[in-house]
Amino acid sequence: xxxxxxxxxxxxxxxxxxxxxxxxxxxxxxxxxxxxxxxxxxxxxxxxxxxxxxxxxxxxxxxxxxxxxxxxxxxxxxxxxxxxxxxxxxxxxxxxxxxxxxxxxxxxxxxxxxxxxxxxxxxxxxxxxxxxxxxxxxxxxxxxxxxxxxxxxxxxxxxxxxxxxxxxxxxxxxxxxx
Amino acid sequence: xxxxxxxxxxxxxxxxxxxxxxxxxxxxxxxxxxxxxxxxxxxxxxxxxxxxxxxxxxxxxxxxxxxxxxxxxxxxxxxxxxxxxxxxxxxxxxxxxxxxxxxxxxxxxxxxxxxxxxxxxxxxxxxxxxxxxxxxxxxxxxxxxxxxxxxxxxxxxxxxxxxxxxxxxxxxxxxxxxxxxxxxxxxxxxxxxxxxxxxxxxxxxxxxxxxxxxxxxxxxxxxxxxxxxxxxxxxxxxxxxxxxxxxxxxxxxxxxxxxxxxxxxxxxxxxxxxxxxxxxxxxxxxxxxxxxxxxxxxxxxxxxxxxxxxxxxxxxxxxxxxxxxxxxxxxxxxxxxxxxxxxxxxxxxxxxxxxxxxxxxxxxxxxxxxxxxxxxxxxxxxxxxxxxxxxxxxxxxxxxxxxxxxxxxxxxxxxxxxxxxxxxxxxxxxxxxxxxxxxxxxxxxxxxxxxxxxxxxxxxxxxxxxxxxxxxxxxxxxxxxxxxxxxxxxxxxxxxxxxxxxxxxxxxxxxxxxxxxxxxxxxxxxxxxxxxxxxxxxxxxxxxxxxxxxxxxxxxxxxxxxxxxxxxxxxxxxxxxxxxxxxxxxxxxxxxxxxxxxxxxxxxxxxxxxxxxxxxxxxxxxxxxxxxxxxxxxxxxxxxxxxxxxxxxxxxxxxxxxxxxxxxxxxxxxxxxxxxxxxxxxxxxxxxxxxxxxxx
Numbered sequence: 024x025x026x027x028x029x030x031x032x033x034x035x036x037x038x039x040x041x042x043x044x045x046x047x048x049x050x051x052x053x054x055x056x057x058x059x060x061x062x063x064x065x066x067x068x069x070x071x072x073x074x075x076x077x078x079x080x081x082x083x084x085x086x087x088x089x090x091x092x093x094x095x096x097x098x099x100x101x102x103x104x105x106x107x108x109x110x111x112x113x114x115x116x117x118x119x120x121x122x123x124x125x126x127x128x129x130x131x132x133x134x135x136x137x138x139x140x141x142x143x144x145x146x147x148x149x150x151x152x153x154x155x156x157x158x159x160x161x162x163x164x165x166x167x168x169x170x171x172x173x174x175x176x177x178x179x180x181x182x183x184x185x186x187x188x189x190x191x192x193x194x195x196x197x198x199x200x201x
Numbered sequence: 202x203x204x205x206x207x208x209x210x211x212x213x214x215x216x217x218x219x220x221x222x223x224x225x226x227x228x229x230x231x232x233x234x235x236x237x238x239x240x241x242x243x244x245x246x247x248x249x250x251x252x253x254x255x256x257x258x259x260x261x262x263x264x265x266x267x268x269x270x271x272x273x274x275x276x277x278x279x280x281x282x283x284x285x286x287x288x289x290x291x292x293x294x295x296x297x298x299x300x301x302x303x304x305x306x307x308x309x310x311x312x313x314x315x316x317x318x319x320x321x322x323x324x325x326x327x328x329x330x331x332x333x334x335x336x337x338x339x340x341x342x343x344x345x346x347x348x349x350x351x352x353x354x355x356x357x358x359x360x361x362x363x364x365x366x367x368x369x370x371x372x373x374x375x376x377x378x379x380x381x382x383x384x385x386x387x388x389x390x391x392x393x394x395x396x397x398x399x400x401x402x403x404x405x406x407x408x409x410x411x412x413x414x415x416x417x418x419x420x421x422x423x424x425x426x427x428x429x430x431x432x433x434x435x436x437x438x439x440x441x442x443x444x445x446x447x448x449x450x451x452x453x454x455x456x457x458x459x460x461x462x463x464x465x466x467x468x469x470x471x472x473x474x475x476x477x478x479x480x481x482x483x484x485x486x487x488x489x490x491x492x493x494x495x496x497x498x499x500x501x502x503x504x505x506x507x508x509x510x511x512x513x514x515x516x517x518x519x520x521x522x523x524x525x526x527x528x529x530x531x532x533x534x535x536x537x538x539x540x541x542x543x544x545x546x547x548x549x550x551x552x553x554x555x556x557x558x559x560x561x562x563x564x565x566x567x568x569x570x571x572x573x574x575x576x577x578x579x580x581x582x583x584x585x586x587x588x589x590x591x592x593x594x595x596x597x598x599x600x601x602x603x604x605x606x607x608x609x610x611x612x613x614x615x616x617x618x619x620x621x622x623x624x625x626x627x628x629x630x631x632x633x634x635x636x637x638x639x640x641x642x643x644x645x646x647x648x649x650x651x652x653x654x655x656x657x658x659x660x661x662x663x664x665x666x667x668x669x670x671x672x673x674x675x676x677x678x679x680x681x682x683x684x685x686x687x688x689x690x691x692x693x694x695x696x697x698x699x700x701x702x703x704x705x706x707x708x709x710x711x712x713x714x715x716x717x718x719x720x721x722x723x724x725x726x727x728x729x730x731x732x733x734x735x736x737x738x739x740x741x742x743x744x745x746x747x748x749x750x751x752x753x754x755x756x757x758x759x760x761x762x763x764x765x766x767x768x769x770x771x772x773x774x775x776x777x778x779x780x781x782x783x784x785x786x787x788x789x790x791x792x793x794x795x796x797x798x799x800x801x802x803x804x805x806x807x808x809x810x811x812x813x814x815x816x817x818x819x820x821x822x823x824x825x826x827x828x829x830x831x832x833x834x835x836x837x838x839x840x841x842x843x844x845x846x847x848x849x850x851x852x853x854x855x856x857x858x859x860x861x862x863x864x865x866x867x868x869x870x871x872x873x874x875x876x877x878x879x880x881x882x883x884x885x886x887x888x889x890x891x892x893x894x895x896x897x
Contacts, residue, residue, distance in 0.1 A: 030296065030341045037297055058270075065268055068339060165270060185265045189274050 028099050052090070058166045059159050060094035063124055063144060066157065067103045069186035072123060073140045073179040080109035084122035087112040091126060091146075127155070140179045151193040156180065158193070169193045214389040221381045226374030233366030241359050245330075245352070248287060252332045252350050255285065260334040260346040263293050267301060267336055267344045275302035282348070289329075290349040293336070301344060315360060319353055328352045391415040395424050408435035466540040468518055469525040477539035477547055478599075484537070484549055485599055488592055496550040496559040499606040500566070500587040503618040505544035510768045510798075512579055519576035520583065527574075531565045547606070556591070556623070563587055563621040570619070584619035586610055595624050605629070643694055645680050650707050654680055657711045658878035661887070662730070662849060662871040665863050669888065671728030671762065673871060674712050675878050676704065696734065705737050710750055715881050717754040724888045730762040730792060735769030739776050744783055759788035764815065766794045771805065778809055785810035792849070797837055807844060814841050818852025821872070824861045831861055838865045 063083060081103040085092040095110050102108060111122065119125060120139050127145040132154050136143070143150075144157045151158035151171040156178070158169040170190040175182055182190070211219070259279055266275035279291045279302055286306075293302040322328060329349055336344040391414075398412035408431055414424045464476035472480060481497065488495045502508075502524065509517040521544065528546070532538055537549040553559055566585065574581045588609025590602050605624040613622035622628075649655050656679070659672040678686045695701040712729055720726070737743055751758055763784060770777060770793055781791055792813035793806075797820050816837050823830045834850070841848040850862050853872030862870055879887070 029339060030343070033343060034296065037295065062269065069265070167271075168269070185262060188262075188278075189265050189269055189271055 055161070055166060056090040056094045059091050059146065060098055062159070062166060062168070063091070063095070063126065064098065064100050064103055064108070066142070066186070067123070069183035070142055071181040071183070079106060081106040082109045082111050082122045083124040083126065084111045084113050084119060085126040086114060086128045089126065089128040137174065137177060142180055143174070152196055154195060157190070167191065171195055213392060214385050217385055218378060218381050222374045222378040225377040226370045229373040230366060230370035233369060237359065237362045237366055240362065241355065244355050244358070248350065248355060249330055252288070252330055252348060255282065256332045256334040256346055256348045259291070259348070260336045263302070263346060264336045264338050264343065267293070267295065268338050272302050276304070279304045287350040287354050288348055289351045292347045294345040294347065296342060296344060315357055319356055322356065328356065387416070388420070391420040391424060395420070395427060399427070402431065408438050469522055469540050471525060472537060472539040474539070474541050477537065477541065480537045481549055481599055481602070484551055485592060488552070493552045494554070494594070495592045496553050496589055497592070497602050497606045498548040498550065498559070498563065498587055498589045499610040500546050500548070500585045501610065502544040503584045503586055503614070505583070508581060508583070514772070516577045516579055520574055520581060523574045523576060527569050528566065531562065531569055559589055559591070563589065567619065567621065586613040586618045587621035588613050588624065589621060590624045642686070642691065646691055646694055646700055649678055649680070650703060652681070654678055655704070655707065656880065657708060657715070658880060659884040660871055660878040661876045661884070662869050663875050664869050665867070667875065669727055670869055671730060672884060673730040673764070674708060676708060677878070696736070701734055702737055702740070705734065706746065709747070713750050713754045713756060716760055717756060719885060719888065722885070722889070724885065726760065727888070728760055728762050728790065730764050732794065733763045733765055735765060735772055735777070738765060738769070738780055739773060744780070757788060762790040762792050762813065764792045764794040767796050767798060770809070774805060781810050797833060811846060813847045813849060815849045815851055818872070821850045821852045821858055822854070824858045831865070834862070835865055838867055842866065
């Protein structure tokens, strides 16, 4: 059986993880971004968007300067959920509302997009609490994810129950002033 | 129990109970075991399916944990397997075959026995189920879930089921035992009844017992048959008892008869010699005690033999009966009249006063004899000679009393018959000698053949031309004291003592041997006449004996002439005729010896195969020129001629006799005139020299 790209990637990842445990910070940083990029792509499989017009690309919107963006672009994965993967620079004037994923390197979430079916992802601490949907964090050198189900719900995004079991659920702040 | 089962000593009921219960129990056990096995198989596959589903779910659930590299989450997911007690181990493996997460049960088995047995079993059997499931993400294998379940719980349940099966089987066995016991009683009871009846019949020998018919099945039929059989046996038993009773009474009658016969003379019904002895003893004992006198009288009939010889035994027997009846009328009731044998009688006179009393009785008897007896249309005058001995006058001994009476009777006979004599001492001397010589001769005769004291002499028979045509074989006895003893003395002795058969056989052998010798010497063929007693003639072995001897010497029988005395040939005429015909068919000639002295029925003479008549010497001796004296011989020769039989004259001693015989056309003669009896050597010489003897 021909090994899929994912498998190969995972294999590579495993080796990389091994590396991390023994080695350099630079490389560790690289791996972290790589893992985050990979996780974003993988999350797609367990997330349901309200509408999925066909013949449309699967869009991940990210600042082109972000290392995660670099890793995404370098990724060999070109198809997600049966659609062509498109990495869109946030700085471009493309409407955000077309994004499936929105990775925020910095800055807070715009209240305008909280009701649109975009999965917001960020590595900033407290991102989920402040209305973001998924927040990457590091625990024991491993990339972990927190989720704000309320936000997802509000945006009409459905996370698979299996995924939810893996995520750390974060309750949003009561005073939603962010 | 097994031992008695094997030896077949158990009762049918026990056997049936045993077999039924055991079968039921065993069947139950087998069926339950089978169910148990099927259940086990079912449970096992159920377990396997369940495990497969569980594994699939867990594998599915743990997929994300691998995808997002979350071993803790994976650990949590597979820890859910804890709920299933059968699962003892689970591992999530990465594609690199490293353990991503694993779970192992903390549960320990408490039950030691079951555990031990299970551990023991695990060495032999596969006691675990292993399920592997690939973990797939987006069509790619990202890991593997391995789940191991233990069959321990299944095993335990199974063991429990087995226990239940065993208990149920035991209960079923006991239940069957209980129920069969009740049901079998119905089946067995008739058999037991039947058995006890049979036993009763055997022990009591009582065939009136019947068995109650309790069922209508085969046993019932058997019981009915058994009862019918008893009916039959009872009937037979009664019949047998009756028959036995009849036979017993017959036997008693027969026994009485035999007892009577043993002590009584069958012809006259008088006491026989045995009873006589007994009575004499009783009377003597009584006389000795009381001191009275008794007399013993012996008497016989004078010339009784002549009656027998001339008129036949039937007449003789009738005469004896007539005499007995007449004597009975004379003697007192308490006197004992006995027949000692033949014409010899004895009379015991009890308690006599004087000799005159005895004389009176004797006289009465003589008077009684003076009247004629009528027997079989014959008037017979017969007298009696009596001898009397007295107790205690002559002797006190019983034996001597008998002996003396006997001596006295002989004395009476010698002194002219028809009288009585009292014993006297001088009679004894005379008698002792006579008696002794007879006993001695008998004794000598017994060894005569062995000692070669007997010899065959041959007397030639010639035809009227004096040519030898045959010889008569005659026995000669020269005893150890070189004394010639006449056949007239020793032949009757031989007949009396039963030696006659041996003598005749010996003589026949000798004759055959001689004849064979003469034949081989080429001597002229002549006939040999041989005297045969009527007794021997009618013996069954006689015919065979002759064949055997002739065969032995390779002789044909046609040289033999058997001479049979006239009075003997007429006895038992039927039997005699058969034997004579047999002999005649062999070629043996039959001659009637002493013809004219007896009584011969002419019709028999014609019927029997008789070839020759021998005129008795007494008639030949009478032959003279006086015509009346020749009449007997003339009559005989005439008869012979008319019956086509040859005539031989015996005892020819004078020329005149020969002349007359020639005139009367007698065929042959023998006597001193021609030749005396001579030894075998002499006759052989004579035959070889001159067959024409004394030819004129």
